[in-house]
């Protein structure tokens with residue numbers, strides 16, 4: 001999903017030109033080494049890495065404002081300076097015709113210069129920041145499958161034009177078995193004018209995860225920088241990322257992802273203080289830092305933002321650290337879930353993910369994937385996420401499954417593959433628990449382990465369920481008695497320790513069985529309020545609507561057809577953690 005676009009407009013003069021462009025000499029590495037200036041004091045919390053860097057006692061220079069706007073540019077070209085392109089309505093048909101080639105306005109993109117300027121959207125102080133002269137070099141890796149020619153070229157040009165040459169080791173284009181002819185010889189020919197650009201071609205479709213691994217395997221830079229193939233890097237984007245890694249090799253910095261409109265190709269800046277988060281069942285989203293957190297830490301809009309989950313597409317990582325972490329799980333297919341995997345892995349195994357507001361990259365967010373999935377899209381993503389959940393979520397994986405992917409538990413329906421190596425890796429790296437991650441990295445996430453818990457109170461009897469010596473009965477409610485405590489789980493089980501209450505498929509009885517998440521017949525539908533059968537416990541896998549009912553004599557339980565107002569079918573747990 002795209003971030004919310006900010007209502008602020010970048011600094012521009014009346015001609016739409018960037019007025020904050022600094023007329024700074026374009027330096028290369030050799031000239032930089034000579035410069036030494038004082039490091040701006042870093043924020044609290046950065047002390048250890050600050051000192052580590054200070055020991056190296058190397059020179060510093062102001063972030064380079066490399067941008068080809070220093071060179072002559074056609075100010076009248078369409079889309080120049082990131083301006084929107086407006087078309088006559090007579091061109092609508094053409095726009096529509098070309099749309100599906102990339103699920104954005106391919107027709108407009110083709111008419112915009114491949115090296116257009118974009119507005120410098122960084123917070124004002126960014127241009128004054130100091131970075132070290134001896135930053136590590138990076139390999140920039142673009143994976144693509146059937147990418148639109150004009151956007152692929154614009155992505156590459158933006159890296160070539162706005163990265164200090166001595167820091168850009170190479171650009172690796174990993175062609176994930178594209179079918180379009182122009183991406184073969186014509187692309188080779190075009191890129192042959194840039195010695196830093198290498199193209200690797202995969203012999204079969206691998207998906208973006210294994211394509212990135214293929215790029216990483218041949219990369220020569222000290223840092224890997226992954227980018228999507230329809231982006232535009234902004235002025236000064238690279239050095240602030242590399243600086244963070246220089247200060248601490250376990251930091252994984254991400255640029256702010258700005259929005260290139262899929263409709264008019266304009267470059268739009270996004271709201272400040274945004275970070276990547278997830279909601280159940282592991283759905284990525286953006287959310288601003290809590291207000292109190294910003295105040296408490298006295299944060300300015302250019303400070304790095306701790307980020308619980310990265311969006312996935314754009315980040316830099318120390319190459320050795322990437323491999324120490326076991327890179328990506330190579331069992332993840334095509335698209336999706338790898339951002340969760342690497343995020344949990346980084347945080348739980350000793351690293352940090354940050355968004356760096358002084359580094360900004362525009363990205364075309366598309367409504368749909370413009371390429372085909374070899375198998376069903378939804379199943380592919382769900383399967384990837386299940387692999388991540390099984391390896392990283394510990395007891396919280398019930399929340400993942402319970403929020404919509406119950407069918408994944410049936411391994412006969414979806415085979416999520418072998419996870420031995422991933423589980424071994426987590427052990428070997430001695431990674432922390434998912435609970436630690438939630439408590440320390442994403443404390444504002446609500447993640448109760450069960451939906452409801454406590455006593456199970458029968459409205460009709462005004463007594464509570466009790467499980468003793470493997471049989472159920474009713475007793476006077478008493479919170480101090482463990483025999484009366486049950487959980488209503490994300491799997492929708494009514495559970496006490498290992499035992500679950502199960503409806504019997506025939507007859508009106510019930511049984512106590514060992515809980516098993518993969519058995520759908522143990523599930524009970526239950527809502528505390530606001531539904532037609534509020535407070536009922538409805539057996540999900542019994543043919544007609546059958547509800548759990550207390551015998552009015554109070555000596556046993558049975559299943560009966562559901563009746564909305566029957567108090568002997570109404571049950572209440574002491575605490576509801578979620579509806």
Ligand code: UD2
Nearest residue numbers: 143144145176207208228229311312313314334335336363
């Ligand atoms: C986001 C990420 C993307 C990836 C994805 C989840 C951003 C801006 N983008 O979705 O990088 O993390 O979430 O997996 O954060 N590609 C291949 N082979 C494939 C499929 C895709 O090479 O089989 C390429 C594709 O051409 C593109 C990149 O991988 O350059 C990412 O794909 P996307 O742009 O469709 O993903 P996006 O931005 O929707």
Ligand code: MN
Nearest residue numbers: 228313363364
């Ligand atoms: Mn993308």
